[in-house]
Amino acid sequence: MIQVVLIARTGKAYLANGIAAFTLDKEAYTPYSQLTATVYGNFSIQQFAGIYRVQLLLDGMELHFGTVEKFRLVQENGTSYVRFSSRGLTALLLQNQLEPGLHTAMSLDKLMQDFVTFPKEITWESDTDTSNYLFVKEGTSMWDGVANLTYKLCGRYPFVYHANEIRMHLPETYRNFYVGADTLLDMGMTADQSRIYSRFSMADADGTYGKFQENDPNAAALELVRTKQLPLDRQYLYDPQQALVFRRKFAGRGLVSYYFDRIGAVAADLGDRITCSGIIENAPITHIRMTGNQNGVRTRLEAYQDEFYPA
Known part of the structure; x- marks a missing residue:
């Protein structure tokens, strides 16, 4: 069961039956999940005046937990509905800057604990690996600092796991998804050459x-x-x-990508693995897009082939 949870200071509203449409998007190079939805219900005009968080659950599993970017409640012709957009809390790392200068003995733990106090829902991979120093340019966001440190220590690019967990490494334990004709709506390959430089x-x-x-x-x-x-x-x-x-x-991020559209809601996460015989095998999932409307729910699982993936 898919549930939208609207959280205000006065309590939570769990909404399931009235979800008219929703889109959840999680992507390896985007440091936050994105959720948009339209939900019908018996809402009073002031019911969500204090709303500040949005959550998306699939059979109790949290897929998204984020801020309210835009929210609208409408009453018309005897019905009422809400329409909103939300970004995962890790988007806050783009909206906070590091102090410029030279920072010594920098680890992910130190970076996430010593500069900004984030909401408790933002977590990170426990890693005590330390760089000799991290030089921070003026105007550098917290996320850019994480990316710089991750590349220096691991040669990789960080990503957001689960709803709001920052990771430098792919998870050691993961779910495997095997796709075939019996579960696929469609599949394809895309190429994005728009960003590369010679x-x-x-x-x-x-x-x-x-x-x-x-x-x-x-x-x-x-x-x-x-x-x-x-x-x-x-x-x-x-x-x-x-x-x-x-x-x-x-x-060159996302230079080549293979995507697979599956029927229904799939409880996949970035870093899980996908196999399609003869095409890809045990490839890390790098993009998840789940959509739902009157025609049902479908989930697109995507695997990039670029300089950072599938390594």
């Missing part, structure tokens, strides 16, 4: 270009000519070339 160049300490360059063989194979010139990125002084390697990898 060459990144970065200045050295005295502003001279030419020493640090990174070419993308994918762009060369596609005969794309896109270049980018960057000032010296002091976040990567431990290995300046990695500033360009990271940008090349991140620009």
Whole structure:
């Protein structure tokens, strides 16, 4: 059973029967889940004046817990409904900045505990691995700090697991989903070449270009000519070339993707694995899109093939 929970200071409203439409979106390179829904019910005009959190449950399993971005309650022709959009609490990491400068002995635990006090629902992978230092540029968000630290320690890009858990590594335990014709509505492949660059160049300490360059063989194979010139990125002084390697990898996110649309609500999470015989095997799930309306519920499971996945 799918339930929408609307949470106000005065209590919670559990709504299931009146859900007219909803969309839940979770993606490996987006640091929060997104939920939109329209729900009918017997609502009073002031019932949700103090609403501040939204939750989505599937058979009691939490799929989303987030802030209220927009909310509307309408009464017309003897009926009432609410329509809202919500982002997972981890979106708050994009809305808070780190103090600029050099921070020593930085770990994920320290990063998440020493700078901003977030709601208790935001958790993170327990990891005591420590970087010698983390240099923070002016205007750097907390999420960018997490991404910088994750790449420095693990060579990966972080993602949000469950509803609001920040992870640097793929989970060691996961669910396996095997898809076949009996459970599929459709399947397909997509390619996104819009973000890749053929060459990144970065200045050295005295502003001279030419020493640090990174070419993308994918762009060369596609005969794309896109270049980018960057000032010296002091976040990567431990290995300046990695500033360009990271940008090349991140620009190629979601370069190729295989998707599988399944009937019904699927209790999958980012980092779970999907297999489709002859196409992909044990690939990490990197994008989940669940939609529901008068025609029923369907779930799209997607697996990227890019510089960070499926490694």
